[in-house]
Amino acid sequence: MKNTLSILMVDDHPMILEGYKNTLLQEKDFNLEIDTATNCDTAISKLERPGSNYDIVLLDIKIPPCANGKILSGEDLGVFIRQKFLSTKIIILTMFSEKIxxxxxxxxxxPDSFLIKSEVMPLELVEAVKGVMNGEKYYSETIKKLNKQQNQDSVLDDYDRRIIFQLSKGTKTSHLVDYIPLSLGAIEKRKRRIKEVFGINRGGDREILDKARQLGYL
Known part of the structure; x- marks a missing residue:
């Protein structure tokens, strides 16, 4: 008897979702139940729908944020899934290749599997699904190399990402305390650290936002 897998695919490009779906449906080793979502709000509503129990979430990073501004990207959605749906495996596919x-x-x-879209052939997506269901990590070559060079000092947390998001909405630094539960001093310190992580030696919010867009935070 074949295994039945329930998969939620999240990507803001319907044609990409269709391509993933067609690739996996050709696999004969398991039966698939596939849902799709093109933004964070739809993905969360499907994850929280009564009776939902996804084995795998196939997740892009650059997807439209939630309307309430709490889940800003596929990265935030991945953190949410890790916290709320402990048995769900996460496969990330992204176009981003910047080390930071x-x-x-x-x-x-x-993530249980991490693939760079430009490096992935259809067979690798199938192998990634099989691997994570067998408890194995499945990473693209770029990710394997990066894992050996990780630097904890370059990691931005939820507050950092929310600061960047609010700045992109035009929120003044003095008003960030209305959206983020930190003191103004703590927020200013985080902004300085964000600039360090981004390698920004001079400039202000505009330079932070330009680099954030380049790196896919916005």
Whole structure:
């Protein structure tokens, strides 16, 4: 008897979702029940739907945030899944290849599989699904190399990402305390550290936001 796997695929490009779906449906070793979502709100509503019990979430990083501003990206959604759905495996597929961004995703989400889209052939996606269901990590070559070079000092946490998000919305630093439960002094210290992580030697919010967009935080 074949195994039945329940999978939620989250990506904001419907054609990519269809490609993943077609690739996995050709696999004969298991029966699949596949749901899709193109943004964080839809993904959360499907995860929290009564009776839902996904074995795997296939997760892109750059997806539209929740309307309430609490879940800002696939990285935040991955953290949410880790906290709320302990038995669900997470497979991340992303176009991002910058060391800082990938290191943050590894540290914050600890995905069961981590693939760079430009490196993935259809067979590798199937092998990743099989691997994580057998309790194995399945990483792209880029991620394998990065794992040997990780630097904890370059990791941005939830507060850091929320600071960046609010700055992108035009929120002044003095008003960030209305959105983030930290003192103004703590927020200013975090902004300085964000600039250090991003390698910004001079400049202000604009430079932070430019680098955040380059790295896929926005």
């Amino acid at each position: 961004r990938l290191t943050n995703i590894i540290e914050n989400v600890n």
